[in-house]
Structures are given as C-alpha cells and as structure tokens.
Amino acid sequence: MTTEEIDVKIKQLQLVGDEGYQQQTFGPEILLPKEFNAICQSSHKPKHTKLHCRYNTTTTPFLRLAPFRMEELSLDPYIVAYYNVLSDQEITQLDRLTATLLKKTFAIGPDDDYDDNARTADGAWFPNNETPRTEENIQLIERIINLVSDLTGLQGDKADSFQAVRYGFGGHYTPHFDYLNMSIDQTAFYGDRLATVFFYLNTVKHGGATVFPSLNLKVPAEKGKVLFWYNLDGESFDFDENTEHGGCPVVDGIKLGLVSWINEYDQMFIKPNYRPRNQTY
Template identity: 30%
Template sequence: MEKITHISVELRDWIVNTMKTGASPEAIANAMIKKGFDPIFAYRTLLKLVNNTPVEVLAREQQPYIYEIPEIGQKGNIIATSDRDIKVLMRVEKPFILYLENLLSEEECDELIALSKNRLKPSRVVDTATGEIKTVPGRTSSGTYYRLSETPLVATIEKRIEELTNFPIENGEGLQVLHYKVGEEYKPHFDYYPASKINENTGGQRIATVLIYLNDVPQGGETIFPKAGVSITPKKGAAAFFHYGNSKGQVDRMSLHSSIPVLKGEKWVATKWLRQSEILERS
C-alpha cells in the first residue's frame, strides 16, 4: 500500500497545538507512521513544525468553514428556561460565541465548588496522536468529572443546559469541574477531536462547549480566543457557549482558545461538552 505523503490543514493545526501542550514530536511522528504515513515524510513534517517552518497542506482541505446558527443563537437576548431567565451579554459570529449571564446562581456555584474540592486530581488531556490520556505541561489545573445526574445539583444544571441549548442531556459528556491556582493555565487548544479519534458510540464529534464560571477572579484567568481577538472575563454564574461543528462535518479552527494564567486569587469553572449524537458508551 502506498504511504501517505501529505497532511491536511486540520491535522497540521492539531499537531502544532498538541506539541504546545507538551506532547513529544517523536511520539506524534510514530503515531503518524502507524496510521500509514511515510516515515521520512512524518519526521520531516514534525521537524519543520518544531522549527516553525511552513508545511505544505492539501489545497482541497482548505475549504472555508460554513457557519450555521445553532438553536441557542435563535432564541433572542433573554432565554427562558423552566427555572430562570438567562441573558445574552455578548455575541460573536465567527467563531460563534455567546456570553451568558445567570446560568447558575451564586448558591449553586458555591455548592458545586464545595462538592468538588475533595475529589480534584491533576487535569489530563487526550493525546490526539496516540489516544493516550495523560498530564501535560500545557494544562496545569486540577479537576473532577461527574456522572450524568450524579447529584441533584448536577442533574439540575444538566437539565438547564438542555433547555438552554436544545441539546439532549444524552448528548452531553459528564460535567467537569476545574480549579486553577495562581500561575495555572490551559494553553491554546481545540475542544473538538481529529477525524481519526471520532467514535459514533461515544456521541461522535464534539460540536459545542458550555463553560461556566463558578467564581470571580481578581486578576487573570480570562478565556481567550486568539484567532478572533476575543477575551472573556470570568464572572460568577456566567457562562461562555461556543459552537464549532456544523451539519456538514466541518470543524471551526477559529474556535482555538486558552485559559490564561490566574494572576491573583483562584479560578473555578465547570465545563459541559456537547456531542453531535447520543453517547451510548460512557467510561
């Protein structure tokens, strides 16, 4: 079988951002070879990317992302759920971002933090080349996951997100709570998966994220979308919703984002990732 001697824009971007999180270029090259890439091409490509040298990509992969307004974006500036009204404070079209006020009450934020404090572990990432789950220098927070409806509060939050976004609860991953101390961060990354890592039994591709801020951060800790020039300041009970997968199977590279270092105080967030279909297998 003929070896692969080209890469797509998406794969190039994933390699660059995966290396920024601390992944080994050699491990990425070896994973490419296992997937059928020519060994010399794989190592030359990684060497170029390490040295910030331009890499040729397939022109046919450079199709512009087609933006589609998700259902939440068609609900106006005040979105009613069964137990509260949620206000849209800011809207960005490319990438599609909504900054939402009043997703959680102050009491709910405090309760979720209290529930999570004694179950935190160092945050890990999925190596997009090897599939290995591991800690990396580019993500220095600690966190915990909740099963669907694990507690009454978690069930309430999940139901509210379902009503807000029109994504069924079954399409959502378990709620993740993260804690950042002074100096901790999450370097630029995408939330969606590369095509080779999509599993229909686990809901297919991630296509949207709900990022809930559980406290006010005195300084630092903003969520940055560097390609769009957008910076979101944490506000207790508020949330950022961003959508990066369309009905054509495309993913939006403009959704690259990071959590910059906390400079004073601490930062607590809760993350809900939404998939394109029901998650049939859960870990």
Template identity: 35%
Template sequence: MSAYEKEVRTYEALCRGEDAIPIRADDRLVCNFFVPHPFFRYMPIKQEILFADPKLVMWYDVLTDEEVSEIQQLSKPRLRRATVKNPVTGVLEFADYRISKSSWLPTKLSPLTMRINERIEKMTGLSIRTAEDLQVVNYGLGGHYAPHFDFGRKREKDAFEIEYGNRIATLIYYMSEVQSGGLTVFTRIGAKVKPIKNSAAFWWNLHPSGEGDLRTRHAACPVLAGAKWVMNKWFHERDQEFRRPCELERGTVEPDDIF
C-alpha cells in the same frame, strides 16, 4: 517567525487584555433576553453575543451562589491533576501546557447535578444523553491551559468514539471572579471572555457539516492573582440530529494544520 511563535505572541497579548486581532464593529453583537425553552418564559436568560461568526455567547446569572458553593463542595474530594490526551498514542497524560485540577460529577450524583443538567438541556436545546459528565476545574495561581481545540482532530489517535461522535459544542460555567488573569481567549479570532461568577459561555466546535471549526481554538490564560473555578459541559454529535441538523457548507473541509 513560525506559525506557532505567532500564536504564542497572540495568546500572550490577548491574556494581557490587548486587542491582538482587530475586531470589526458588528451590529449582530447585541445584548438581549433569551427564551430558548418555555421554562425560561418568566425568567429569560440575559444573553450577550460576544462574537457573531463563529457564534460565541455569554449567559449571565445562570447559576446561583448557593449552587456554586455546593458544586465546589461536591468536587473538592474528587479533584485530581488534569490530564490531556496524547494525539499520537491516545493515552491520557500530564502536560505542562495544562496546569489545573479537575473532577467529574456524574449526572445522578446529587439532586443538584441532575437539576443543572436538565437546565443545560433547556438552555442549549441540545441532548445531554451523549454529553460528557460535568467537569469542574480549579486553576490555582499560575494555572492555565495553552491554546487547544475541544474537538478531536482527524489525524489524532482515538480522537472520538464512533458511538457518540465528536464534541459538537462547549458550555463553560464560570464559578468565581478572578482578581487578575484567567481570561478565556480565542487565538484565531481575537475574542476574550472575562470570568464573571455565575455566568456561562457557549460556542459550537463543529460546523453544521460536522467538520471542525478551526476558529474555535482557545486557551485559559494564567491566573495571576486569586483562583479560578469553572465547570465544563461538552456535547457530542450523536442524538443532536434533529436539534442541530447537518448541512452542506463551503469552505468547511478541515485543512492541514500544524497544531
């Protein structure tokens, strides 16, 4: 069985809710109140650490129903079929392995988008100056995104812009409950994230050394019933030098990988 076939089997099993990769008990997997900035002193974030290494966290009640409704209204007229970057040509194109509609919301589009971006900066401790605009994604029935990395690979054409660097981290807001399906799954570590309305998942795509973390390969499972709304925020390396300083690590050089 090829590595690709093994990953497909793991992906499908995780999407069914199975523990395809055993996860050991870890006392670092805790729930707590998180105060990343004085702004949250009197209303700390409810945090759950889903996976310790690589660190994958879930933050609960970081949006309101009213904010979600307004975001959806802002995005609906802008929704278009989602595209992916061809790793050989660098051209954006449609692909059967990503079925969804997406729209981009500029930071200064409305008071709400400005407020959310300010909150994101306080929650993550990362600069949004080099981050991408908010991307709203709607997955209808059967909508999915097969296993992929959020960061650019070295051998890919135009993987990332020198001015902004690679995608250092990902924040995903979940803006709806899904009747069936729609999990976010990590095919190399076996982690599963269930969409819970008004929550957000956060993880680092790169090691502190700047090398891509292959363990962050993830997928959006097919929606079997209902619809799934998410909002992505991708952060880039530049302007994060003093927020997440680079450091030397062993074993972080990106090996050859068929994916």
C-alpha cells in the same frame, strides 16, 4: 492588588510569549503563543460591534418562564455568554461537592491521556463514583443537565459529562481545539465535541480569562457566567479552526469552572448529522 503587586505576580510567573511556540513548558517559564499571551495581558475593552445583549426567551419553551441574560460575542463561530445562571447557593454546593474530587488533569491524546503542561489545572469528572447521591446533590446535577439543554437547545449527555476544574496561581490552558478529530473510542461512540459549555464558578480578579486568539476575543472569568460556543460549524459539521481558545494564566487567586462538552451523536433527534463522508472516523 495594586498595579505594582500585579506586575510582581506576572514577573513571578515568567510568562513568555513565543513566536515558534511548541506545546511545552521549560523550567520555571510558562511558554505561551505570543498572540495569546498578548491578549491575556491586555486590558479588556469590549469592541463596538453589531452584536446584541438580550433576554433569551426562545431556545427552549422553559425560557419563556425564566429567560436568561445573553450576550452575543461572535456569530461565526457562534459564541454567547449568559449571566447569573447558577445562584450563589448552587455554586457553593457545587464547590463543596467537587473540592474533594479534584486531581491533576491531563489532556486527551491519541495514545491515551498525556501530560504536556498544556493544561495545568486540577480536575474531576462530575458526578463520579465518589459523589454522594443525596437528594440535594441529585437535584443539583439534574438542574445543571437541564440548564445545559436550556442554554444551548442541545441534548447534553444524561450520564456524567461534566468536568470540574480548578486552576491555581499560574494555572492555564494553552490554546487548543475542543474537537478531537481523532478515531478513538470516544468519537466512535459519541461523535466529536460539537459544542462546549463553560460555567465560571468564581470571579478571577487578574488573569484566568478565556481567550479566542483568532477572533481577538477575551472573556473575563466572572462568577455565575456561562460561555457557550460551537466547535463544529452548525450546518456542515466541519471543524471550525476559529474556535481555537485557551484559559489565561491565573495571576491572582484561583479559577473554578465546570465544563460540559456536547457530543454530536446525542443530537440525532434535534439536529440531523450531516458529517461529510470524507472526514475521519
């Protein structure tokens, strides 16, 4: 697309940065927090920092055989990106499998799932009952579960902890925290969402980046990349407000992803849980 065409698309979206932002969308306008909107619309320039890119060979012993290219994006909160994680063939298989499952998604709220236009995307839990358990599919699911452990050093849920997402034109996820900080069945059984892993399944030419406004950090959506971050402080397990993040509106094409939220209680044999007693639930 030319610059003029992109401008036309952005105008079509009527993106409005709002000072007194409330989580709502009015009419055709997509109302977004001002800071977030500004970072989404800015051009991405990596900052000069002391952060490193390296091959990760240590998180699990398997990485000695198959290291991953890793880019440190922030040390506190800890945020890293991995490159070329899933092969094109695996991504095609995953896209084919999830394409028919995707339905409009809702955010989790205190009174059940609700629709507040904060996340305008189709999604599906994956694998779910409709996923054919062929040899090929079982292998792919196992591979993704193992990847999550290898990339994070944490224990993912062995059952079905992934959510496939597809954002269309204008699809976005307004800034939010992945931790729930609520007493609901999910947190009672699994604890809160300690960390998040997001697999980007395609490259979005314009829009669709993941943005952490408090850190002024913009992560472009690129095929094969995986973003991993801790939502809770790794030592104290306190909720880290600097992990607020969102998905920028997609300006050109679509954005496909796979999310894995890693729960606290699954880590009981890896990281003892030091959650202070004064926190809820």
